[in-house]
Amino acid sequence: MRVLACDGIHEDGLALFRNAGWTVEVSEPIKDAAKLAAKLEGFDAVLVRSATLVSAESLAKAGALKVIGRAGAGVDTIDVEAATARGIAVMNAPDGNTLAAAEHAISLLFALARHVPRADAGMKAGEWPKAGLTGFELEGKKLGVIGLGRIGATVARKAQGIGMEVAAHDPFLPASAAGKGSVPLMALDELLAWADVITLHIPRTKETTNLLNEARLRTMKKGAFLVNAARGGLVDEDALLKLLDEGHLGGAALDTFVTEPLPKDSPLRGNPKLILTPHLGASTGEAQQAVSTILARQIIDFVATGAVAGC
Numbered sequence: 017m018r019v020l021a022c023d024g025i026h027e028d029g030l031a032l033f034r035n036a037g038w039t040v041e042v043s044e045p046i047k048d049a050a051k052l053a054a055k056l057e058g059f060d061a062v063l064v065r066s067a068t069l070v071s072a073e074s075l076a077k078a079g080a081l082k083v084i085g086r087a088g089a090g091v092d093t094i095d096v097e098a099a100t101a102r103g104i105a106v107m108n109a110p111d112g113n114t115l116a117a118a119e120h121a122i123s124l125l126f127a128l129a130r131h132v133p134r135a136d137a138g139m140k141a142g143e144w145p146k147a148g149l150t151g152f153e154l155e156g157k158k159l160g161v162i163g164l165g166r167i168g169a170t171v172a173r174k175a176q177g178i179g180m181e182v183a184a185h186d187p188f189l190p191a192s193a194a195g196k197g198s199v200p201l202m203a204l205d206e207l208l209a210w211a212d213v214i215t216l217h218i219p220r221t222k223e224t225t226n227l228l229n230e231a232r233l234r235t236m237k238k239g240a241f242l243v244n245a246a247r248g249g250l251v252d253e254d255a256l257l258k259l260l261d262e263g264h265l266g267g268a269a270l271d272t273f274v275t276e277p278l279p280k281d282s283p284l285r286g287n288p289k290l291i292l293t294p295h296l297g298a299s300t301g302e303a304q305q306a307v308s309t310i311l312a313r314q315i316i317d318f319v320a321t322g323a324v325a326g327c
């Protein structure tokens with residue numbers, strides 16, 4: 017059996033493949049669909065993170081391919097319909113990076129509240145940039161969590177631990193779930209108008225693309241903050257820039273973008289009210305070790321016995 021590991025898959029998972037007798041080939045991200053199609057010929061499995069996009073075109077010659085493994089939570093970078101039509105299973109490892117993603121969202125909250133990146137940049141530029149960097153305290157502030165799945169619920173629990181008042185909107189939870197957990201559920205517009213800070217933890221789908229469009233961003237409190245460490249495209253980036261420039265929003269932290277890597281000339285890069293990180297949510301040693309080993313076990317098992325997990 018042969019597996020192609022793109023996008024920097026943790027070595028511990030690759031070792032499991034080798035121990036099971038598989039041949040492992042490691043590759044840089046393959047962005048070009050035609051190149052990926054040519055490369056996939058003869059492989060039984062391919063592993064990706066968020067850089068290599070597995071489109072229908074890239075599967076054109078993948079006659080031997082049995083499994084596409086996403087070493088992470090979402091499968092939005094894979095054309096699942098095209099894979100299914102070709103009889104290729106798609107697996108992810110949604111449990112492995114929950115803590116990493118939640119902790120990154122919390123770190124962005126603190127960074128926004130205390131201007132950490134601007135303070136650091138000023139110090140390294142030889143300044144003592146104390147004036148103008150007065151922040152705010154998170155304790156007592158209202159955090160609106162959009163998406164109360166694994167990551168959103170972990171963010172909610174951690175935010176409650178630092179004394180934030182937390183409420184959530186979850187498009188996938190039935191209304192009957194309201195009042196059952198420790199996090200009150202609200203309608204989206206109600207949550208947006210209530211929160212001092214909004215944090216997103218939902219997948220990108222047809223329904224959630226541009227969920228926070230200009231009209232919705234305008235319903236946020238004046239001076240409110242936004243964190244998106246979930247998926248690019250959930251927030252309309254142009255509208256966000258407009259509302260930051262107008263002073264309607266106090267600031268935002270983005271870890272995910274409509275186009276990744278973020279183009280060098282993106283106007284997002286020049287906005288002082290924005291904190292930007294390069295899709296680092298899942299990038300801890302612990303999370304990468306976990307997702308690669310979970311995925312390797314699932315795939316080895318699937319190919320040997322047909323057992324299906326993480327689909």
Ligand code: MLT
Pocket residue numbers: 065066087088089090091113295298
């Ligand atoms: C995920 O889907 O869990 C992450 O976006 C994957 C990653 O960046 O490795």
